[in-house]
Amino acid sequence: MTGQKSGTETSARAGTSRDGASRTRAHSLRNLATQWEMLLVYLLVAVFLVNSFISPYFLNAPNLLDSTFNFMEKAIMALPMMLVIICGDIDISVASNLALTSVFMGMASAAGAHTPVLILVGLVVGSALGWFNGMLITRFAIPSIAVTIGTLSLYRGIASVILGDGAYTVYPRSFAYFGQGYIPGTHVPFELVLFAVLAAGTGFLLHKTSFGRRVYAIGNNQTTTRFSGVNVDRYRLIAFTLNGLAAGIASILLTSRVGSTRPNIATGWELDVITTVVLGGVAITGGRGKIWGVALGVFLLGFLQFGMGLVNIPGQVMNIADGFILIIAIMAPELIRRGRAKASLSARRAAKAP
Amino acid sequence: MKDLFKRRETSLFVIILILAAAVGFRAHDFVTPGNFLFIFKDSSILFVVSIGQFLVILTGGIDLSVASIMGFTGMSVALLDKVNPNMPLVVIILAAMAIGFVLGSFNGLLVSALNIPPIIATLGTLSIYRGFVIVLSGGTWVSADQMAAPFRDFPQASFLGLSNMICIAIVVFAVFAVFLHLTRKGRDIYGIGGNMLASQYVGIDVKKTNFMVFALSGILSGLAGYLWVAFYASAANDSAAGLELQTVAACVVGGVSILGGYGTIAGVLLGSIFIGVVKNALSMIRISPFWQVAIQGFVILLAIVLNTVLDRRAQASMLKRRVL
Numbered sequence: 001m002t003g004q005k006s007g008t009e010t011s012a013r014a015g016t017s018r019d020g021a022s023r024t025r026a027h028s029l030r031n032l033a034t035q036w037e038m039l040l041v042y043l044l045v046a047v048f049l050v051n052s053f054i055s056p057y058f059l060n061a062p063n064l065l066d067s068t069f070n071f072m073e074k075a076i077m078a079l080p081m082m083l084v085i086i087c088g089d090i091d092i093s094v095a096s097n098l099a100l101t102s103v104f105m106g107m108a109s110a111a112g113a114h115t116p117v118l119i120l121v122g123l124v125v126g127s128a129l130g131w132f133n134g135m136l137i138t139r140f141a142i143p144s145i146a147v148t149i150g151t152l153s154l155y156r157g158i159a160s161v162i163l164g165d166g167a168y169t170v171y172p173r174s175f176a177y178f179g180q181g182y183i184p185g186t187h188v189p190f191e192l193v194l195f196a197v198l199a200a201g202t203g204f205l206l207h208k209t210s211f212g213r214r215v216y217a218i219g220n221n222q223t224t225t226r227f228s229g230v231n232v233d234r235y236r237l238i239a240f241t242l243n244g245l246a247a248g249i250a251s252i253l254l255t256s257r258v259g260s261t262r263p264n265i266a267t268g269w270e271l272d273v274i275t276t277v278v279l280g281g282v283a284i285t286g287g288r289g290k291i292w293g294v295a296l297g298v299f300l301l302g303f304l305q306f307g308m309g310l311v312n313i314p315g316q317v318m319n320i321a322d323g324f325i326l327i328i329a330i331m332a333p334e335l336i337r338r339g340r341a342k343a344s345l346s347a348r349r350a351a352k353a354p
Numbered sequence: 355m356k357d358l359f360k361r362r363e364t365s366l367f368v369i370i371l372i373l374a375a376a377v378g379f380r381a382h383d384f385v386t387p388g389n390f391l392f393i394f395k396d397s398s399i400l401f402v403v404s405i406g407q408f409l410v411i412l413t414g415g416i417d418l419s420v421a422s423i424m425g426f427t428g429m430s431v432a433l434l435d436k437v438n439p440n441m442p443l444v445v446i447i448l449a450a451m452a453i454g455f456v457l458g459s460f461n462g463l464l465v466s467a468l469n470i471p472p473i474i475a476t477l478g479t480l481s482i483y484r485g486f487v488i489v490l491s492g493g494t495w496v497s498a499d500q501m502a503a504p505f506r507d508f509p510q511a512s513f514l515g516l517s518n519m520i521c522i523a524i525v526v527f528a529v530f531a532v533f534l535h536l537t538r539k540g541r542d543i544y545g546i547g548g549n550m551l552a553s554q555y556v557g558i559d560v561k562k563t564n565f566m567v568f569a570l571s572g573i574l575s576g577l578a579g580y581l582w583v584a585f586y587a588s589a590a591n592d593s594a595a596g597l598e599l600q601t602v603a604a605c606v607v608g609g610v611s612i613l614g615g616y617g618t619i620a621g622v623l624l625g626s627i628f629i630g631v632v633k634n635a636l637s638m639i640r641i642s643p644f645w646q647v648a649i650q651g652f653v654i655l656l657a658i659v660l661n662t663v664l665d666r667r668a669q670a671s672m673l674k675r676r677v678l
Contacts, residue, residue: 090473136655140662145416145473146612150655153599157648164644263644271481274474284474314493316591320485323478330470 106168130244179257458572547614
């Protein structure tokens with residue numbers, strides 16, 4: 001829905017603006033993007049300073065590395081969510097997907113499966129649930145928000161039907177490595193390295209391949225892209241399946257880290273994942289965003305929440321902050337853009353006047 | 355077109371009857387007048403909130419924050435009542451609606467003045483408002499014995515032999531049926547959902563209307579927040595949590611198009627009763643309450659897919675008729 005709407009808006013605007021004007025607009029948008037990423041860097045530095053002011057233990061390498069355990073699962077989910085949002089779609093079922101995938105891994109583990117099988121279960125179930133979202137969305141041409149509201153409830157519901165108020169707590173010892181382990185001989189968490197590798201992969205896919213260019217094209221104008229011969233629905237289906245795969249990976253990491261599965265695992269995480277992506281400068285209407293921004297967004301939000309934990313802000317209150325961060329992150333570029341449009345308009349008027 | 359609407363609602367009505375008969379066959383307690391009264395009372399809360407959700411969905415948006423607004427207003431008025439036990443009930447109900455209006459207006463501002471997509475704006479306020487509940491209550495809850503008698507008894511009392519809850523549902527139904535069908539503002543809402551650009555060109559103030567539907571949704575959620583707290587006789591930090599999905603379900607089951615512009619108030623009423631019957635039936639035939647969320651999700655998906663397929667078929671047949 002959002003995709004199509006933004007599509008018509010862009011085309012309507014492009015129709016009225018002349019060549020030169022659209023070139024300057026593109027230029028100022030690029031400017032805005034780099035400025036946004038610089039702003040994120042400044043904010044990240046500020047958060048670091050505040051955190052180390054609050055706690056003398058914050059700014060030392062092992063503690064910093066350990067604190068990333070708290071947000072690497074969300075960070076990994078943010079990567080393909082970026083693809084989904086750039087396509088102009090959204091997926092709010094990711095946290096429920098994570099929970100259901102974790103339940104399936106718990107069942108497999110209870111049946112005596114070993115670590116490699118558990119990993120396979122996690123990857124396959126996660127991808128399958130993401131694929132199911134994508135199928136409903138593309139096959140029936142239903143807006144992604146509507147479908148994923150349904151599966152948000154369905155996946156979480158199936159998880160609680162299977163588990164009731166029970167929990168799976170028995171996992172093989174070797175399974176604990178993925179969420180708790182370090183790269184041998186260093187103090188670098190496995191989760192952090194995995195995120196770095198996946199982020200590099202996502203960046204390559206988005207910025208260096210024709211696949212990535214087409215994803216941006218779909219987000220900018222779905223109709224034009226379809227008429228240019230791109231199988232739009234296939235790309236969207238791939239984006240949703242990858243999103244499910246990432247939820248599966250996150251499920252493996254989180255289940256391994258906490259060592260148990262309850263049906264309410266990761267409740268509300270969709271908010272954090274979407275906030276990370278939007279904070280990273282990805283336009284919620286699709287078509288715009290860079291991997292660097294999202295990577296910065298991951299660490300900014302992660303360390304911000306870690307800092308709030310340092311001063312003992314309770315989780316529910318932290319949600320207030322998260323909600324505001326999401327809204328401000330969406331609002332800020334829009335306001336900046338408006339301010340610029342006004343400034344450039346008055347500049348042009350001044351230039352015209354003799 | 356009108357026939358299709360009619361058929362949709364009658365078929366939903368028949369489905370509800372069949373469901374009730376089937377459940378009644380398994381559990382005889384289900385088909386007692388007392389139980390039906392309970393279902394109607396329970397559904398009337400859902401119906402009141404769902405009308406707000408319906409208005410927002412009609413414009414092509416969605417309001418995920420309704421349950422958090424209910425939680426916050428419910429907690430606010432419960433605390434207000436605890437501190438001033440002598441406060442008249444009318445003041446309490448007006449306060450609930452006023453608080454709902456403020457929270458709903460904030461959503462409306464985000465969407466209309468700042469162009470934030472409704473799903474994102476209300477996903478944010480869903481957690482903001484719920485966080486406010488904890489801040490307000492300090493993590494505690496208000497129990498039945500801390501509430502004044504009129505506050506607590508209102509949902510159980512009746513007016514002219516009809517339960518107060520059902521009376522409120524009837525008033526809301528009547529007011530919004532008139533509003534949507536007989537006033538210009540009401541028709542504007544359908545217009546925007548049907549075609550936003552065209553509505554703008556014919557002079558409908560899209561921004562103002564968008565703001566209005568969120569404000570109305572807030573007011574109705576505020577009213578429902580009081581009803582919830584009084585009906586269940588406790589104001590907890592998580593009261594009504596997750597109800598936003600039930601309101602979406604009630605709308606789509608009732609035939610409201612998730613794309614906007616399409617749907618009737620009678621459909622929403624039947625959708626709310628359907629959800630209420632399913633919820634009650636599950637406990638009557640002793641199916642674990644854990645099934646409820648899964649069934650709700652399944653019903654939402656099925657209803658959305660069916661709506662889309664049926665709409666498309668209806669449009670195709672209309673086109674065909676015109677060509678011939």
